[in-house]
Amino acid sequence: MPEEPDAERRETVVLSVVIPMYNEEEVLPALVSRLRPVLDGLGAAHEVVAVDDGSTDRTAELLAAFRLGWPELRVVALRRNSGHQAALTAGLDRAVGSFVVSLDADLQDPPEKIPEMLALARGEGLDIVYGVRVDRSSDTGFKRWTAGVYYRLMRRLAGPSVTAQAGDFRLLSRAAVDALKALPDQQRVYRLLVPWLGFPSGQVTYERAPRVAGRTKYPLGRMIRLAVDSVTGFSAAPLRIATWLGAGAFVVCLGLLVYTLTAFALGRTVPGWTSLFTGIVFIGAVQLICVGLLGEYVGRIYTAVQNRPTYFVRHDTAAPGAPGAGDAGEGAGSEARVPAPRA
Structure with a gap:
């Protein structure tokens, strides 16, 4: 299991932003140019946990370059491509902020909404704030139709607590993150797991933008796999x-x-x-x-x-002696996320 961060660091970091990414070299410059001003404008301590899900392009190289001038950027590199939800799990396991925002790298979900999410959570004492898409005109007609079918089906099977048109753009309190980390699920679908927790929640709305660059990492095959995991994981x-x-x-x-x-x-x-x-x-x-x-x-x-590990970490730049954070060699800080044993 990941080592617990020291208490001092955990208390000082107000917000962690977890970004799973796989082969996102084309979109990274645009992501950094939009995300960094937003976080700097918060006036609070923060970190960005970029989870490199076994990328085969220049994603790792670009992340290392951006870290030179952005000390809040933390890179968690997985040994192989483990999938979007597993990469998101790796980020949540290591995020130390009092609040944690999960964000995709493609900028279809606007990082400019993060301050609004944080303000809503603090102002109303919420543990979860969902980013809800009220306009998906940038998506293809087929994708809008399949998304509508998916959310109607999930609300019918998993209950009305599932927020329609809410993907993986959300804010979680430390209590919600710790509750998720305690669950033994291996094939995780967070858009269903998070509502299942039952924590107080709110939402902010936004228009879904087109992907800034690169190709989608959720083709039809992965969408079908996500739907199957959602149905079989939450309903008989x-x-x-x-x-x-x-x-x-x-x-x-x-x-x-x-x-x-x-x-x-x-x-x-x-x-x-x-x-x-x-x-x-x-x-x-x-x-x-x-x-x-x-x-x-x-x-x-x-x-x-x-009970195999959900993912293996090659290195974490925040770990002592990890590549990019000290003098250790390749593989320092390597570990696996092993699900909790079942009774």
């Missing part, structure tokens, strides 16, 4: 769907049986391949769907039993 409804599909198949089988007996009684016993083919295909499809749903849940159980 798919298993109930399998049950209903089985019941429906049983009804169809009864209908085919009645049809067969009627045809036999009327002497119409000429074999008909259409009804036979349709019945076999339908029942086979239902069985495969049910097996697939069961397999998804069994796979999650298998992953939980393995």
